[in-house]
Amino acid sequence: MSQQALEEFLAESEELLEKLNQDLAVLGEGVDSGLENPDLVNGIFRDAHSFKGLAGMFGFNDIADLAHHLENLLDNLRLGKIDLTNSLVDCLFDSLEGLAGLVRGKAENPDFTQDISSYLARIEHLLNGPPVEQEDPLSELNIASSLLDVLTEYEEHRLQTNLKQGHNILLLKVAFSLMTFDTELAALTEAVKQNGEVISTLPGSDNDNPEMLAFQILCGTEDSPETLGERLTIAEMCIDIVASAQGAVPLAMPAAASVEADAQPVPATAPTPGPETSAAIAIAATKETPAQDGVTARSLTSTVRVDIGKLDYLMTIVGELALAKGAIAQLCTDMQAQGVARARDLEKAIHALDRRLNELQNGVMDVRMVPVRQLFDKMNRIVRRMAQELGKKIKLDIRGGDTELDKLIVEDLTDPLMHIIRNALDHGIETPDRRAALSKPEVGTITLCASQRGNHVVIEVGDDGKGIDPEILRLKGVEAGLIAEEANPGRQELFSLLFHPGFSTKEEVSEFSGRGVGMDVVKNNISALSGLIELESEVGKGTLMSLTLPITLAIIKALVVRIKGTDYALPLNSVLETLMLEPGMVQTIEGREVMELRKQTLSLLHIDKLFQLQGDESQSGQFVVVAGFADKRMGIVVDELRGQQDVVIKSLGKSLSFVKGIAGAADLGNQKTILVLDVGGLISETLQLEGAVGV
Amino acid sequence: MKKILVAEDSSTMRSLIVATLEAMDDFDLFEAANGFEALRILPREKVDLLITDINMPDINGLELLSFVRTNPLYEETPVIIVSTEGSVRDREKGLKLGANAYLVKPFKPEELQQMVAGLLN
Structure with a gap:
């Protein structure tokens, strides 16, 4: 092959x-x-x-x-x-x-x-299970053999089921023009489905008018022919009752149950009434059907499947175009400085190019986006199976499935999300007996909720299980030597222990806390996507895990900063503001540098210290970039602010994936490659180092 | 050039049938992803052969077949119905309604080619 x-x-x-x-x-x-x-x-x-x-x-x-x-x-x-x-x-x-x-x-x-x-x-x-009772023959019904003969076995069964449910079986006869029949028929079918079930649609020709197609639609509904006719508001339609809730309408029964809704005769375009229409009514509705809200049977065939690699390639090209534009813009600035005559016209042309480039970029981005529903639906199956294995009763509540994320991010989210849900099921939600004893509803609920917040998507996994006791985490942390016995760590710091690679996952811990099993792997996966994972829990009430992720990793706007003579890019979507550092603004609390910003304490991070950079001290620490991710804030101390730029982030490859605080590398267009800082990762690192201070 | 209409809701199956026919001879091929599309093509193109799946949503293959057989314009058009192994009753109904031949999925390309050659000559 x-x-x-x-x-x-x-x-x-x-x-x-x-x-x-x-x-x-x-x-x-x-x-x-x-x-x-x-x-x-x-x-x-x-x-x-x-x-x-x-x-x-x-x-x-x-x-x-x-x-x-x-x-x-x-x-x-x-x-x-x-x-x-x-x-x-x-x-x-x-x-x-x-x-x-x-x-x-x-x-x-x-x-x-x-x-x-x-x-x-x-x-x-x-x-080979017990057979379900046989169905009654349909031949006794008031349906012409021409119609019965085209029913597939399935349609016959649906007809029987509708009869058993006591529904009326109606036969709609209608004719549509060859030009518009598909949209009109699709709209009619959709409308009938709102009020019942379409069992069969038989097309036929109108011998008097070759421009028309006639249709017989067999449907099951609780409505009477009159009610359905009024609901459908289609002109020139004829509705016969084939079988009623009270029993089949036998052949050749006088039209006692029939109604003439309007004195208007059946129009010539309608199909010729056959012998079975003795109990027919003609309904001439007052309103012409509009070509309804784009309901059409064609939409299924209008998609194209594309290899994501091709989209990546397009995205790279778009990024490079943006860089080329940047270079031209720089030239233009130089020319203006030199007083070159038409530099102003060039600037206008660059603006026009910029707008189009943005549109192109958004267009390509849009193609990469997929609804997270795809991902959530996979979780449905896991929940179902695990709940059965564990003997627990669980409802999965999915919200925000239409929220869109980059296809590549969605793919990479599968494993971490699966892990989190497994943990919630296994250790979070109690057994039905236990829940009953706690007067909680027997059925536990796991909520899976996605929402877009600015340039990020937040995915929350919540459960109404037993929650995590921070005190037990503290004891375990001390035991594992991760925190000092006399230290007084905050809640968040204690919860963050769960993501620590060396944190004990032994049975006695999971009995109380439940989590910790491979959560460090989950955290690494999320960090690799430049995302942030957070946990909030209340004993007895449940746990909420939030994943904050960028909508895409492909192309971003970045703030370029200089630290100790080296340039770095900071994703602009996590930059809140920039400040100039004045002498006296920085304070030291418990050995950590902080500053006050609008009455709130902001932790400061020195990248040069973190990365152990040496070099030019003359301009040291002139500015603070206030970066935020989810509801966390941090100040990054930098020497110089260089400007904004579109960058295409490239991964550093597997062999360098252990480096913390770096999301990847980007090309600045002048043959210069710079590192892109991973703000989410830096914030959570700082958090772990500093505990409860300033966040 | 002979015109053939292929009505089948599964896109892969449809393209496989089309590829099998293309490998056989120069045909003018029309594809319909459902009964609606088939109904649109039928009055416009006087096709020489209709190949239709039975189990399609909204308008099924039997209904399409009945439409063809009750219209003087197409009543002589040969029709091949395509069905699965299990649906014996549907197949029998199709033959009763006037299908010229039936094909059971999965089928070998030669099987379809022989059938088409037999019906078109």
């Missing part, structure tokens, strides 16, 4: 897996709430079916086999032959995981395979 074919397969599989995952999560919620969503089940069935076809075409027999079994199971579910239960949803989730594992394996090596017999056996077991 060619590499290109394999990539196509992988891309499509990934899309299908993601969609299946989301839909299964919704399906799972339906088990508890008892809500039925036939469109959802049918959609999942079709996706499993597509998966099977896809794998078969590429010769991946193991995937095709598993997908085939899944499809069978879903087919039985959508046809009502088996019931929707928790164990069924679990089996679907697990099988999906099996499929994902196979796909991942093939990505590495197309010959990869693994044993799927346990999945197949589980599906077979469910398929």
Whole structure:
């Protein structure tokens, strides 16, 4: 198989897996709430079916086999032959995981395979469950055979289900122009779905008018034909009742139950009434349907899949364009200083270029953005499975799923977020018995909430579990030699112990505190994304973990500063203000330098001391850059403020990833590379060093 | 040049069918991602062959087939229905409605090519 074919397969599989995952999560919620969503089940069935076809075409027999079994199971579910239960949803989730594992394996090596017999056996077991009662024949209904003949088995089942639920079965007849039928029909279908279920849509030709297409729409609804007709407000539509809540309307029954909503005759463009329309009503609504809010069936096919590498390349080019523009602007300034005649015109042209460049940059940025919902939906499955394994009852409350983040950041967030949620589930939330004894609701809640704040996105993971006792952390910290026995650290400092690599993760700690298991890894992951992790907890009430992340890492505006003769870039989105240092402003408290800023104490950080820089002392420490991240503040002492610039941040590579306080390197355009400071990392380092002072 | 309309909601499956047909002969190929698109193309292009998946949302393959068979303009147009192994009843309904042939997914490219060659000649 060619590499290109394999990539196509992988891309499509990934899309299908993601969609299946989301839909299964919704399906799972339906088990508890008892809500039925036939469109959802049918959609999942079709996706499993597509998966099977896809794998078969590429010769991946193991995937095709598993997908085939899944499809069978879903087919039985959508046809009502088996019931929707928790164990069924679990089996679907697990099988999906099996499929994902196979796909991942093939990505590495197309010959990869693994044993799927346990999945197949589980599906077979469910398929062989007690059969659900047989359905009544539909032939007794008042439906023309021309319509019954085109119903798929699934549609027949939906018809039966609607009858069992006591819904009226109505047949809508309507004609639309060839030019506009798709939008009009999509709008009508959508409107019918608001009031019931569309079972089947049969297109037909209008023999009198070749410019029109006729449609018969079979639907199940609680509405009477009159009510539905009024709701739909579509001119020239004819609604027949095929079966009523009181029982099927037999063929050739006199039109006793029928209503003439309007004396207006059925227009010529409407389909010719057939023999089954004896109980028909004609509804001529007063309003013409507008081309409704862009509802169209076409939207699904308008997306393009792009390799993120290509977007990275575009972003780099945009960054380099910005640098080139900077160089031209510099030339222009020089020319103005020299009194060159047309320098002013050039300046105007540069401004115009700048605006367009900004638009281009925003456009490319926008393409990289994906909603965090993708990430949150993955968590749904983990919560579900872990809750079952641990015998806990947990509700996952997701908010702000539409918040957008750079695709690369979203990818790198998966593991840390998973870790945090596992911890919350395992150690945070109590068992149902324990919760009952504490008079808490039996079902624990984990909230997952994303929101945008300026140039950052904050993701919060909260639980209403037992919380973390700082006093126990203090004891453990002293025991581990991380804090002095006589020290009096603040809450935040104690919580930050949890992120310390050497902090004990032994059972007795997790029994009380619960956390600490690999949290240093989580912190490192978040720092690598120039993010900040914070924790707040209250004993007995729960814990809240906040991740503050930049929206993107690709291109940023930076403040260039000079410290001891070397230039550094500070991301502008974390710079709050800059101040000139006057003699006497700096005070020393407990050996740490601080200053007062608007009645608040601000910790000062000397980068030169932190990085052990030597050099020019003449201009030392003239300015303070007040940097903020989340709700933390810090003053960075610098020698000189050099100006603002757009920079494209490049990673320093894995071998230098241990260096604290540096987010990466950037090219300034004049063949000069400078280091970009990691403000979030510096703040949390300072925090850990200084404890509760000044933040 | 013969015109063929492929109606299939799975984009990969659709492009595979199209690629199989392209490898066979110079056809004028039309693609529809759902029943709506197929209905848009049918009156505009007098196609020589329709290949349709049965299980599509909104307007399914059987409904599309019935539309073709009840319209004098297309009633002679050959139709291949594509279905899965499990959906025997749907397939039988399709044949009863007048499909000329059926294809079970997953199929071999030669299978489709032979079928198309047989129906177009």
